[in-house]
Amino acid sequence: MFKLDRKLTTIGMVLVAGVTFSVMTACAAESKDGAKESKKAAAETSNSATVGVYASKPGALDGGVTYPRENGIYTAYRYNTQSTKGVNPGRAATANEIKAWDLDALPDGSGLPEGEGSVELGDELYEAQCAVCHGEFGAGGSGYPQLSGGNMDKDENGVIITLKNQRVYGSTDAPKRTVGTYWPVATTLFTYIRDAMPYAHPKSLSNDETYAITAYILAQNEIEIDGEEMDDEYVLNKEKLAKVVLPNRDGFYPNIDGPNAIEDIRAFYADRAKNIGAGTRCMTDCKDPGGPDGKTPAAVMEIKYEMSDVTPPYAYDKTLPPKKKDENAHPGKEAYEANCVLCHKTDAMGAPAVGDKAAWDIVMKKGLDKVYHNTIHGINGMPAKGGTSLPDDKIKQMVDYMIEASK
Amino acid sequence: MNKTLETEELDSTSRREFFKTTASVGTIAATSMLVPNTVLADDENIMHHVKWGTTLGHEVNKFPYGMPPLYEHNVVRRTSPLMSSAGDMHAAISMTPLADLSGIIVPNGLHFTRTHNGVAQVDPNKFRLMIHGLVEKPIVLTLDELKRYPSESRILFMECPSNSAAEWKGPQFGSLQMAKGMMSCAEWTGVRLKTILDELGLKPEAKWMLAEGSDGSEMSRTVPVEKVLDDAMIVWGQNGEALRNEQGYPVRLMLPGWEANLCVKWLKRLEFGDKPWYAKEETSKYTALTASGKAIQHFYANEVNSVITYPCPERDWTDLKKGDVVEIEGLAWTGHGTIKGVDISFDGGKNWVEAQLKGLVLPKAWTRFSYMHKYDGKPMLLQSRSYDDSDNVQPTVNQEKAVVGVEGVYHRNAIMTWKITDMGKVSNVQVRS
CATH class of the missing domain: 2.60.40.650 (Immunoglobulin-like)
Structure with missing residues (x-):
């Protein structure tokens, strides 16, 4: 089998040396058994998926199965099969209510409000309210999303080149996902700023201010509208915003627009092996089919930079947490609760109940020393020290607490 | 992990000896990280009365809402600056301690949490849900009115689609909790959206639903009507009680099997339309950039x-x-x-x-x-x-x-x-x- 050599671990990113990996190297080519196994497994899957109460149907939009609701059973769940017709709570939404809440906008600009704002005003607002998190000019830098500054150059297929960056632990640049390089639609920028920004005071910007900040961010991304550059004087409104075509408008799939959208999505998720990656059910002597050339030995990659900064810190012991000292608690309270509460909580046992002022007024007429004495030596049904073996001073503390709590 | 470090230093012989002597208290060895190196054969926990057997326990209703044993105080959600923006914990994630769980139900206090503008606290008396757009009868509902719909309960997992996001380029977290804990599973109770729509009358041209939250981020997502009519729910119950604030109290959308981000919390509005909305969390985020330079959008189901x-x-x-x-x-x-x-x-x-x-x-x-x-x-x-x-x-x-x-x-x-x-x-x- 293989042997782990602890000395050779984790210096490099890929740890070929860490494992004498006969098991993985032995399967450089897809074993015939493995292929057969996975086909067999797939066949089994299809067969049993159509049996029993789980009778599943392939072809859900997401590529999964749908489970019919039949004979009062939905998968393992029973449900009430009686008609729900006539269950009709709530009331009609008024036109004003809908107007107040229906603020969303579609990519074609429908739903955008009236109003306008200039790049210049947007600059001022941005500096005052946005730059603290998103950096000067939208350049990021403080850990919050970078809004501009990525390279928008495209390849011959119209793909933004830097979005193809694949990082290998810092040896290459990350793809930058800014408004200019990544976002598909500009109306999103407007509605998001208006509804969710500034971060700590969402919904505090007017429509005009939102148009201004949107204009400023688009200008920082060197977006042109109708062939026009957005200089400081440029004033954005709903008509102009609707015309914005962001550079990465076609950078997403599957298609979700137009009359074929749903069928396009269905087709995409129907072929998950091709589109999102899938495994195979090889059982013995499997090679890792994802290797770049089918010959490179698979290797063990260990944690190189452990993210151990977690809150609360890792701890697994089953011990009591540090006791929070209640500074104001009476020193006799805890002992009272452990020893006296059974009889003194109520007057059901004939003892004066803690909290019963009248009862304790009677007790206290005897004088404190007598009360101490009675407690220590017993009185009526109460045994000496209430049946405890606590020292006298502790008993006195408990008595003090009971008197205090009954004033 | 003190004990791990200690045993690491023992050679295999003494390690065997160690376990021979502790074999009689196997349950302790298995559950405690703090086994003393030598446990006498006559265990004092057996030979003597224990404290909790010789004192009065606390009163039955000391905690009107019950709490886990204090000894379990380390079983909690954990977070990391990597799960946030600049260490700010309002738009952040906390992870479920998977290693400590049994069965398939996550207690509500340990359900993983992802928020985009902090955990909102919705006043249930002021909660309103509006359903409008391409429906015959647009309505508004109070919470009590919503709950008058017949309910169903399902045990469903919820997984943030960025579960394990830190691991694409290589392993980064040294614990199950942080490497995979952006998910939970609970029994959710609510009404099927189809039950409501049967009453409201969905227009045939409706292809999409916008779900919008009422929190500071106004989290919104576009959902295909096909899913809405299949198994989508509006839920108000989580493991027998009201949703936790962290899960969207008083109600959230539930799209079984689909990414938790789509299951909009603190739900406020559902609008039906014939085009997708391109909300911020389905464009700039929650799209999967592939090596081709293009990104998968409307990535619905959490995979096997x-x-x-x-x-x-x-x-x-x-x-x-x-x-x-x-x-x-x-x-x-x-x-x-x-x-x-x-x-x-x-x-x-x-x-x-x-x-x-x-x-x-x-x-x-x-x-x-x-x-x-x-x-x-x-x-x-x-x-x-x-x-x-x-x-x-x-x-x-x-x-x-x-x-x-x-x-x-x-x-x-x-x-x-x-x-x-x-x-x-x-x-x-x-x-x-």
Whole structure:
């Protein structure tokens, strides 16, 4: 089998040396058994998926199965099969209510409000309210999303080149996902700023201010509208915003627009092996089919930079947490609760109940020393020290607490 | 992990001796990280009365809402600056302690949490839900009115699509909780959206639904009507009680099996339309950038997935001795249907054996798997690989990488690997080219 050599671990990113990996190297080519196994497994899957109460149907939009609701059973769940017709709570939404809440906008600009704002005003607002998190000019830098500054150059297929960056632990640049390089639609920028920004005071910007900040961010991304550059004087409104075509408008799939959208999505998720990656059910002597050339030995990659900064810190012991000292608690309270509460909580046992002022007024007429004495030596049904073996001073503390709590 | 460090330093002979002497208190050795190095044969916990047997316990209603035992105070959600923007914990994630859970139900206080503008506290008296757009009868509902709809309950997993996002370029977290804890499973109670729409009259041209939250981020997402009419729900119950604030109290959208981000919390508005909205969290985020430079959008279902929960870095095998028979346990789940089975590999994916499923096996719910193993003290690369009734098999890291690349952030479901040393220590590694 293989042997782990602890000395050779984790210096490099890929740890070929860490494992004498006969098991993985032995399967450089897809074993015939493995292929057969996975086909067999797939066949089994299809067969049993159509049996029993789980009778599943392939072809859900997401590529999964749908489970019919039949004979009062939905998968393992029973449900009430009686008609729900006539269950009709709530009331009609008024036109004003809908107007107040229906603020969303579609990519074609429908739903955008009236109003306008200039790049210049947007600059001022941005500096005052946005730059603290998103950096000067939208350049990021403080850990919050970078809004501009990525390279928008495209390849011959119209793909933004830097979005193809694949990082290998810092040896290459990350793809930058800014408004200019990544976002598909500009109306999103407007509605998001208006509804969710500034971060700590969402919904505090007017429509005009939102148009201004949107204009400023688009200008920082060197977006042109109708062939026009957005200089400081440029004033954005709903008509102009609707015309914005962001550079990465076609950078997403599957298609979700137009009359074929749903069928396009269905087709995409129907072929998950091709589109999102899938495994195979090889059982013995499997090679890792994802290797770049089918010959490179698979290797063990260990944690190189452990993210151990977690809150609360890792701890697994089953011990009591540090006791929070209640500074104001009476020193006799805890002992009272452990020893006296059974009889003194109520007057059901004939003892004066803690909290019963009248009862304790009677007790206290005897004088404190007598009360101490009675407690220590017993009185009526109460045994000496209430049946405890606590020292006298502790008993006195408990008595003090009971008197205090009954004033 | 003091004990782990201590046993690490023992040679194998003394380690065997250690376990011989502690064999009589095996349950303590298995559950406590703080076993004293020498436990006398006549255990004082047996030979003497214990404190809790000789004193009065606390009153029955000391905690009108019950709390976990104080001794369990380390079983909590954890977060990390990597799960936030600049360490700010309002738009951040906290992770479920998977290693400490049993069964398939996550207690409400341990359900993972992701927020985009802090945890909103909605006043249920002021809560309103509006359903409008391409429906015959647009309505507004109070919470009480919403709850008058007939309810259904389902056990469903919820998984943030960025579960394991930190691991695309390589393993980064040294715990199961942080590497895979962006998910939970609970019994959710609410009304099927179809039940409501049957009454409101959905217009035939309605293709999409906008779901909008009422929190500061006004989190909104576009959902295809086909899913809405299949199994979508509006839920108000979580494991028998009201949703926690962190889960969207008083109501959230529930799209079984689909990414948790789509299950909009603090739900305020559902609008039906004929075009998708391109909300911020389905464009600039929650789209998976592939190596082609193009990104997958409307990435709905959480794929077939699994992870071994015992052993794991938090609960390792340093207390086992050769010949011990031990149950390997884990969780499998798929948003595409129902888990059919799970395979286990001890050699990093070359050879596999079938594990067994146990407990409830429900669609779009966590499913427990189990494998009895005779521990031989040899190092291993332990993996699990699940498959579902929709013909999905969990991919290797390389298989997923070959299609998606390493910048996808979302929907990572590659096979995970625990490296187990000859001392029984467990660490998070990846088998990849």
